[in-house]
Amino acid sequence: MSLATVKVATTAAQHTYKHRKKYAVTFASVSILIFAGAFFTFLGSDSSGGGDSGTATVNEKVAKWKPVVSQFADKYGIPDYVDVILAIIMVETGGDSPDIMQSSESMGLPPNSISDPTQSIQVGVKYFAETVKDAKQKKVDYWTPVQSYNFGTGFNNYVQKHGKKYTFELASDFAKMQANGAKTKYTNPVADFNGNFRYSYGNMYYVKLVQQYLNAPSGDMDMGNGNASALGEKAYQELITEVSKYKGWGYTWGGSSPTVGFDCSGLTQYAFGKIGYKLPRTAAEQYNKSVKVADPQPGDLIFFKGTNTDRPLDSITHVGIYVDEKRMYDANNSGIGFSTWNQGYWKSHLAGFGRIVK
Secondary structure (H helix, E strand, C coil): CCCCCCEEECCCCCCCHHHCCCHHHHHHHHHHHHHHCCCECCCCCCCCCCCEEEEECECHHHHCCHHHHHHHHHHCCCHHHHHHHHHHHHHHCCCCCCCCCCCHHHHCCCCCCCCCHHHHHHHHHHHHHHHHHHHHHHCCCCCHHHHHHHHCCHHHHHHHCCCCCCCHHHHHHHHHHHCCCCEEECCCHHHHHHCCEEECCCCCCHHHHHHCCECCCHHHCCCCCHHHCCCCHHHHHHHHHHHHCCCCCCECCCCEECCCEECHHHHHHHHHHHCCCCCCCCHHHHHHHCEEECCCCCCCEEEEECCCCCCCCCCEEEEEEECCCCEEEEEECCEEEEEECCCHHHHHCEEEEEECCC
């Protein structure tokens, strides 16, 4: 697997409600790419203006279209969003369809009528630009237009009236309202925390799906107070340097090395091994080996129970690296990177904290 890094511009992408019927298939195929390890990242130029929202991980079939994406992003006045569009293409098709941005219906045509990827990109980027402009005029945050790329710009209006800041709850409420409460089963791992359903309007998980392909910006790589780490500042920084190499990678069940990928305990076992600590293989075994602490510090482990429905509810089933009072760094079904442990799904499954000693 060949790796490099691509800069991603601030603000995210958008699409119309026209995609509502095909996401289960699209995202299933993208998930196959993740678990097969068929990802690589590529080098991109710094974006100007609008800030930096991190890095994106895309496959070769998508990366080769960067010059075309750049051409139309310049034409429609959104050059800062080139790499975000590439990440959106990963969500839409993974590069596996001539209608690479699924843009046919934007032209009033039946799905997949466009047979030229260049035309698909032109149409998709034009709509993207219109949605970004609308979001900026309404002064909503940069994640709102990501969801609006799927829902349509009506979601921009909805967020404008409800605090001007995207949340999953707003996306869910909007979809529920539009669908009159009608639900459908949705088995994508990104929906595991929410009972694996979605409302029958667009895809309320769209932001989360996009975020699977976005790493944190360099400015967001604050990894907590290393001075307070029980590992020592130097060892903690070495630990973080190691796990940061795999940020944005997909989750690989049973994976414990860069050659195949990582699951949660595989990542912690491998990274701690790099700084001289021998950890057992599973989250439960790592929990048993650790010294339990009530006041965790950066570099401690954070454990969760009941996240695997195939195991008893009180079983330790997930582990991450504690960063601060809000964040952990872990490998979960959404990929490798930061997660918020002190609210929502993770908080409801929190089992405790452990310190690793030699």
